[in-house]
Amino acid sequence: MSVNNTNTNTTRRDEIAAGLAEVERRIAGACQSAGRARHEITLVAVTKTRPASDVRILAGLGIRDVGENRDQEAAAKAGECAGLPLTWHFVGQLQTNKVRSVVSYAGVIHSIDRPKLAEAVGREAVRTGREVTCLVQVALDEDPGRGGVVPAGLPALADLIAVTGGLRLGGVMAVAPLGGDPGPAFARLAELSAELRKDHPDAKVISAGMSGDLAEAIRHGATHVRVGTALLGRRTPFVR
Template sequence: MGGVTREEEIAHGLADVERRIGEACAAAGRERGEVTLVAITKTYPASDVRILAGLGVRDVGENRDQEAAGKAAECADLGLTWHFVGQLQTNKVRSVVAYADLVHSVDRPRLVQALSRGAVAAGREVGCLVQVALDDDPSRGGARPADVPALADEIAAAEALRLDGVMAVAPLGEDPAKAFSRLRDLSHALQARYPAATVISAGMSGDLAEAVAHGATHVRVGTALLGRRRPFVR
């Protein structure tokens, strides 16, 4: 007998993740359609993206432009929504805005300005999420909670950018439910000023249930979908 195909592996992972999201939505009294699954495909080949698309996944996330740009170009015929979820340096912005529909990691004014210039030059509107630092680890990126309103104002006022909401990563060693509760409070405060900024990007393979329980609209899942990371080879 032959081995399990890659498509079968991914289909199994997707079914399990869908089950988990469905159970989390049911427990929170939410509809499954309220939560978007963003498949994080970093370190995985474009062929995996094609398999996911064939299984109905429409949202794909990447965290390194060097890898994402080529993959997005290779899969341009699929009509996917591309999410940039990693820390973003301003010198990569011009490349990122050419394919990213939503940038999750906007955490400083200089990046807002660069994204606006890049989006104008590309003739595109790019959605932006304010990345919120829920801990004091600067290596993980994110704006301090106190700085979120001013940064949101900058995005909302910037040409060719659209303020869509907030994003965060649960701090290491902390109960993710408590962290995501703080993020939800920040989101509600932001929506009082910008009602259309409804996105809460929170939760990954290990803590998606806690994120859904606290209002996540987008969960970013890689390992549970696609298996253990493998080195990316161009």
């Protein structure tokens, strides 16, 4: 039985290593095309629906940034992987009733899109003596179900985060509109980031790009790409 388990683990490690190598190849190619250096890009491995064993394999392969979008799954996984040298990124929409749990493990929250949420995260961060890096999620389409503040609301929300205890304003995040060319959306996000940095020069993070559009995101200035499927394969349903 132990031999079979070893073989299974070795196979999965080989699969993930191959996926990581291909993603790294794509990132390197995109950086070369954009005239950027590879060190400018942080790869956030999105492990939603994947077991903690995959996270441990990724950590062993050198990944240091892991993303999750559902607190129930993320909290358990972060607990199982406590002690690994990882920064946990919460990349999904966040409800205020989940803030206490998310702040307990996430070092970066990519989806701050309203003042009430920023204030709740700040209160919990102060209560627990933590500092959480917050990105403002910007809506680049007309779909309110995907979250995000409209571009006109970005400055005020960023200003609030910057003065809220327990929070550090990291920058911006967006998801490309469904269908069509993601380039114009990422170009718009880059413009909004440049405007933001006039008042908040340290808010340098641009979180944009996923498995299918990471090259376009890097071309338009992304500093963080959130990659799941290309790294770990097709997702399986999460079982509670």
